[in-house]
Amino acid sequence: MTVKAAEASGPTLTYSKMRGMVAILIAFMKQRRMGLNDFIQKIATNSYACKHPEVQSILKISQPQEPELMNANPSPPPSPSQQINLGPSSNPHAKPSDFHFLKVIGKGSFGKVLLARHKAEEQFYAVKVLQKKAILKKKEEKHIMSERNVLLKNVKHPFLVGLHFSFQTADKLYFVLDYINGGELFYHLQRERCFLEPRARFYAAEIASALGYLHSLNIVYRDLKPENILLDSQGHIVLTDFGLCKENIEHNGTTSTFCGTPEYLAPEVLHKQPYDRTVDWWCLGAVLYEMLYGLPPFYSRNTAEMYDNILNKPLQLKPNITNSARHLLEGLLQKERTKRLGAKEDFMEIKNHIFFSPINWDDLINKKITPPFNPNVSGPSDLRHFDPEFTDEPVPNSIGQSPDSILITASVKEAAEAFLGFSYAPPVDSFL
Numbered sequence: 143m144t145v146k147a148a149e150a151s152g153p154t155l156t157y158s159k160m161r162g163m164v165a166i167l168i169a170f171m172k173q174r175r176m177g178l179n180d181f182i183q184k185i186a187t188n189s190y191a192c193k194h195p196e197v198q199s200i201l202k203i204s205q206p207q208e209p210e211l212m213n214a215n216p217s218p219p220p221s222p223s224q225q226i227n228l229g230p231s232s233n234p235h236a237k238p239s240d241f242h243f244l245k246v247i248g249k250g251s252f253g254k255v256l257l258a259r260h261k262a263e264e265q266f267y268a269v270k271v272l273q274k275k276a277i278l279k280k281k282e283e284k285h286i287m288s289e290r291n292v293l294l295k296n297v298k299h300p301f302l303v304g305l306h307f308s309f310q311t312a313d314k315l316y317f318v319l320d321y322i323n324g325g326e327l328f329y330h331l332q333r334e335r336c337f338l339e340p341r342a343r344f345y346a347a348e349i350a351s352a353l354g355y356l357h358s359l360n361i362v363y364r365d366l367k368p369e370n371i372l373l374d375s376q377g378h379i380v381l382t383d384f385g386l387c388k389e390n391i392e393h394n395g396t397t398s399t400f401c402g403t404p405e406y407l408a409p410e411v412l413h414k415q416p417y418d419r420t421v422d423w424w425c426l427g428a429v430l431y432e433m434l435y436g437l438p439p440f441y442s443r444n445t446a447e448m449y450d451n452i453l454n455k456p457l458q459l460k461p462n463i464t465n466s467a468r469h470l471l472e473g474l475l476q477k478e479r480t481k482r483l484g485a486k487e488d489f490m491e492i493k494n495h496i497f498f499s500p501i502n503w504d505d506l507i508n509k510k511i512t513p514p515f516n517p518n519v520s521g522p523s524d525l526r527h528f529d530p531e532f533t534d535e536p537v538p539n540s541i542g543q544s545p546d547s548i549l550i551t552a553s554v555k556e557a558a559e560a561f562l563g564f565s566y567a568p569p570v571d572s573f574l
Contacts, residue, residue, distance in 0.1 A: 236309035238316065238542045241269065246535045247323075247528050252276045252286075253314070256541060257321060257522070266522040267306060270317040271541055277315075285385055286315065292384035293317070295359055300509055301352040303372070303382040314541075322380045324373030324517035325527025327433075331368055335436045339467060340500075341514040342433040345371075346426065347501045348379035353422045354489025360395075362388045362418070366425035367403050368432065373527075377513030391419060393488070404445065405438040409453050409477045423484035423492065427474025434463055439475055453477075470497040 241258040248255035253272040260267060277286055293305035306318045327345065331337070337345070349371065356363055365386040372380040388397050396416035402408075408424040410417040431439040439458075440451035457475050459468050473483030473495070484491050493503060505511050517527055525533050 243537050243541050246532045248532055266321045268319045268321045272315040274313055288387055289385045292361055292387045299355050301348045301379045301381055303380050322372045322374050323519050324375055326369055327371040328368035337433045344514050345379055346430045347498055347506055350492045352381045357419050357488050360391050362391045363422050365402055367406050373517055375519045377515050377517055405441055410479050412449055412453055420479045420482045420485050423474050423482055427471055431471055466497040470495050
């Protein structure tokens with residue numbers, strides 16, 4: 143189903159059409175909640191989708207070039223000689239019992255995110271708790287290390303979530319992060335269907351600033367989507383979830399791992415070609431398009447058709463946006479990456495585009511521009527912008543406990559050995 147069909151309305155809307163539209167939206171939301179690996183497994187079992195030549199090409203991924211993210215060869219958990227050094231042990235005494243774990247506020251492939259209050263500091267944090275065995279089973283140790291490395295570098299940027307410290311028990315890893323309770327951009331977009339252009343411009347500018355900062359550190363984000371974009375209590379953007387980031391990508395450097403979220407995959411990723419940091423600008427274009435129109439630019443309920451749209455269908459823009467917005471979307475959603483806006487001078491090309499002429503970038507980075515929307519949260523305990531699917535779930539007792547030595551099995555010991563040194567607290571001046 144195209145964007146046009148999904149937005150159709152008027153006096154001729156029948157009950158059957160309404161049911162069809164609701165079914166499409168429900169399918170869209172469920173699909174968005176899936177991980178890419180689970181999604182690929184799902185379409186691999188669909189005989190119709192698998193017959194499409196582009197899908198067949200994409201599914202023939204037998205030799206991934208970045209085995210830390212995609213490794214088809216099973217192997218036993220790492221031995222002590224294969225330990226991954228996850229950094230300095232600046233806070234070796236942190237433990238789960240230091241926190242009151244209050245509510246589940248998110249879930250992922252390897253664990254949960256919880257609202258927690260530090261008992262001694264009485265400070266609220268979002269604590270990401272990951273199961274080591276689940277990480278090892280999917281061979282994602284370096285994936286987790288990459289996320290942590292990026293978090294260590296991002297503590298000073300206003301539009302990137304900050305890591306306060308991290309620690310481990312024998313069976314779990316704990317990231318202690320900024321608590322952000324203004325809601326996912328996806329949550330607000332879902333409720334309001336689309337945003338007016340000034341609001342979309344403000345969010346796009348803050349997102350672009352965060353991406354530009356990551357690129358300055360030679361980091362490509364690779365998974366920009368409304369679910370990974372949060373609003374803080376004042377309504378500013380906070381980019382989170384750095385698990386698919388790729389480090390050490392110089393200005394002209396490329397990588398080739400097939401990863402991301404289906405609706406936002408750039409054509410060069412689908413073609414399994416080497417790609418560079420311009421994949422992030424494609425994703426910015428897709429998110430901006432979704433903010434203005436309510437669905438991603440090439441969305442279809444049929445995955446094979448959506449991939450074909452991304453690869454071959456010309457960008458279609460309705461006349462209800464300004465010429466500057468149209469020009470920006472055409473530049474960001476350019477299928478040929480070497481011609482894409484940002485290919486030559488990266489963030490500077492986006493920053494200097496006429497669409498952003500109303501933005502004072504110094505004021506933006508210093509949060510002197512009043513956000514166009516205020517989440518109006520009353521305090522840390524205000525969970526109105528979190529999905530009840532998460533907040534209604536009871537907090538597991540095991541989250542705040544370390545396993546008794548009697549209960550530590552061989553597999554738990556192997557998991558513990560894989561993450562030795564996983565404890566971190568930034569220097570005090572990092573927050574000044």
